[in-house]
Amino acid sequence: MGILPIFYAFAGLAALYALASRVRPNWRSLAHIPTVGGPPFPILSYIGTVRFFSRATELLEEGYSKHKDGLFKHAEAGRGWRVVVCSPKLIEDVRKASEDQLSFRAATNEALQASYTIGPSVQRNPYHVQVIRANLTTNESLSGIFSDMFDEMIHAFEKLIPVTDDWTCINAHETVIDIICRTSNRIFVGLPLCRNEGYCELNKRFTFDLFIGGLIVNWFPKVFKPTAVRLLTNVPNGICRGSNYLRGIIEERLEHEPGEKWEDKPNDMLQWLIDGAQGEERSVHALVKRMLVVNFAAIHTTSITFTQALLLLAAHPEHLPALREEVEAAVREEGWTKAALNRMRRVDSFLRETQRFAGLGAISMARKALQDFTFSDGTFIPAGTFVDAPSHSLHHDGRIYKNPHIFDPFRFASSSDEGTRYQMVATSTDYIPFGHGRHACPGRFFVAIELKTMLAHIAVTYDIKLERAGDPPLGRWIGASLVPDRKAEVLFRKRRD
């Protein structure tokens, strides 16, 4: 017998079970919170979900402008009407809440169905976050890895974007992701694997598979989830392919005892993870998954962000001279170093503004209430409610940003404030592309180094423009995620002036 009939029987059964288990009587407990995409009857949550999927930014904007200081709710797959969005005033409450109250980990785990797809240990013991903080993004380590990162980046640029007298047409997203995958993996696994096309292909692919896998598995009730992962997602296959690339390297490195002094010990993410791994984490399988998870968090986020920056620069090449002037002055003084990057305030501001103007999510700071919770304005939400902050609306709020719908690349560099308050990596209740508070992205200091170097290198090396002048193709929204335009192209040639 073929696999197909079993598959259909399984999917049909699961769908029935899912429908039956959806009609839960707990929706009333959020009746005091206004709704967008409603009315909020449980049986209509599928309609609300589809509405949110197709026009999330509109619904979020509607809620944001109607309920400026309070909260509103909407529906989302697997969550019914239990998703609450907080106004700017209440973001501070979300930041202050403990992990036992509003949990980052529970929210991400459910969104990605990570316990089922990648396994429960990544959530139970997120030691990679510590490793990123202690070994990747300290000032010292960032200065240390700079020259390797720069070397890899230049190598990738030479291969992918020729410096020629005539214009060359380059696919923006594809090229950016290739450069970032290689550059980041130079620091994650080193040479030669970071240049292996199959390995980079896998990391690109795996992010997508894990994300889609999460969406699929979310539709199934608990008992069917493990089977759904195996039959309907590519995640197990990705882990298996990851093993093919990493097994040999990891086995070799595991032969060294923890704490052993060892000549030529590699200084990369994989080694830091091995050094930080305790007990069951110190196995090939666990380490492969951990590496895939780090790439999952790192590659697409960074690539989409830079694709937006590149398209915005190509649409506004009039900003090139100001960037060049700054980069050349900094490099004259400091060479291509991390110290030079610290002087590049316009480059930094350009990227910060890119994330404000065209950041990759319409929401940020996703949390799940593990206990009943009361906001500082007195609003109550029961345990089990999901909470988000409306980053897209917040970043386009005229009360916070002057001319919010205009891309103003140096808006954060022109302030008289010479401090660190408006640096790309600085989060606040007004600026949340990296979240804010305890779980704010630990990779952002690395992102800043990587993306500032890329933007600076492009500015001093190439002239760039869009094929057709006008607004750049910044992608479209699917639910609250910004999906880049995969066809968008940018023209490059050797810099003329």
Ligand code: HEM
């Ligand atoms: C432009 C690129 C990036 C963006 C926009 C971004 C954004 C975010 C956001 C919004 C969060 C959640 C914060 C919250 O809910 O409060 C987060 C968490 C995280 N990010 Fe990033 N990220 C980026 C790049 C990276 C990179 C390069 C790495 C790894 C080197 C990384 C590793 C992580 C990890 C491990 C977490 C989870 C933190 C925790 O468990 O506490 N990210 N990121």
Ligand SMILES: *[C@@H]1O[C@H](CO)[C@@H](O)[C@H](O)[C@H]1NC(C)=O
């Ligand atoms: C990584 O961080 C840990 C914890 O701070 C530290 O003990 C270890 O020496 C670091 N490893 C490297 C290679 O810097």
